Amino acid sequence: MGREFVGIFDEWVHTYDDSVSGKDEEYKDVFMKYNEILQAVADAAIGSVIEFGVGTGNLTVKLLHRGLEVVGIEPNQAMREVVAEKLKDLIVIDGDFLEFETEIRPQSFVSSYAFHHLTDAEKAQAFQLYAEQLPAGGKVVFADTLFASEAAKKEIIAFEQARGHANLVEDLNREYYTTVPVMEKLMTDAGFTVELSKMNNYVYLIDATKK
Numbered sequence: 001m002g003r004e005f006v007g008i009f010d011e012w013v014h015t016y017d018d019s020v021s022g023k024d025e026e027y028k029d030v031f032m033k034y035n036e037i038l039q040a041v042a043d044a045a046i047g048s049v050i051e052f053g054v055g056t057g058n059l060t061v062k063l064l065h066r067g068l069e070v071v072g073i074e075p076n077q078a079m080r081e082v083v084a085e086k087l088k089d090l091i092v093i094d095g096d097f098l099e100f101e102t103e104i105r106p107q108s109f110v111s112s113y114a115f116h117h118l119t120d121a122e123k124a125q126a127f128q129l130y131a132e133q134l135p136a137g138g139k140v141v142f143a144d145t146l147f148a149s150e151a152a153k154k155e156i157i158a159f160e161q162a163r164g165h166a167n168l169v170e171d172l173n174r175e176y177y178t179t180v181p182v183m184e185k186l187m188t189d190a191g192f193t194v195e196l197s198k199m200n201n202y203v204y205l206i207d208a209t210k211k
């Protein structure tokens with residue numbers, strides 16, 4: 001579920017790695033410190049890991065370098081094909097944040113630049129599901145765009161509009177980018193302790209531990 005934006009990646013798959021490396025002017029600030037952000041997610045993960053929205057596998061590579069067992073979940077077929085080519089031994093399953101079936105018993109759920117595909121109600125559902133599946137001390141480590149408040153979100157969208165970043169503005173209005181207080185509440189309600197760190201003007205590291 002939360003798959004309404006999956007089709008966007010049929011096209012973006014071809015240039016996605018250019019975007020994350022700063023070649024797409026509109027998304028430069030979103031992907032600022034991309035490698036550092038993904039490394040921070042990988043460093044906070046523990047044990048057997050389920051990674052959602054693997055895309056072209058950039059976070060996956062960092063998790064594997066840490067020696068962690070990883071199963072990837074990716075709803076977009078073109079992305080699954082790219083990552084299967086890049087990481088031949090990786091198990092990548094067709095699934096999403098809410099519907100996935102794997103053999104492993106995860107100690108961490110991780111993701112980068114993808115959780116905003118879920119509405120806040122779906123995010124709440126996801127955290128309840130992860131709390132049921134994780135042992136005490138298990139982790140949810142996500143990096144994603146969050147805003148300090150709804151007012152801050154409006155201000156940034158107006159700023160991007162003024163500098164002519166129409167595609168980014170459309171994206172920020174179309175998808176379900178939420179706020180720091182909402183994210184904190186959804187996670188604490190599901191039984192996690194949460195630490196949030198600002199990584200660039202858009203992205204926060206969300207590091208949560210099941211009580």
Ligand SMILES: C[S@@+](CC[C@H](N)C(=O)[O-])C[C@H]1O[C@@H](n2cnc3c(N)ncnc32)[C@H](O)[C@@H]1O
Nearest residue numbers: 001002003053054055076096097112113114117
């Ligand atoms: C912006 S890319 C991020 C890729 C990679 N994680 C990264 O950090 O570069 C978002 C990815 O999430 C996937 N996606 C879209 N909807 C999803 C959902 N409901 N559940 C899981 N993944 C989803 C897309 O197909 C795409 O591969």
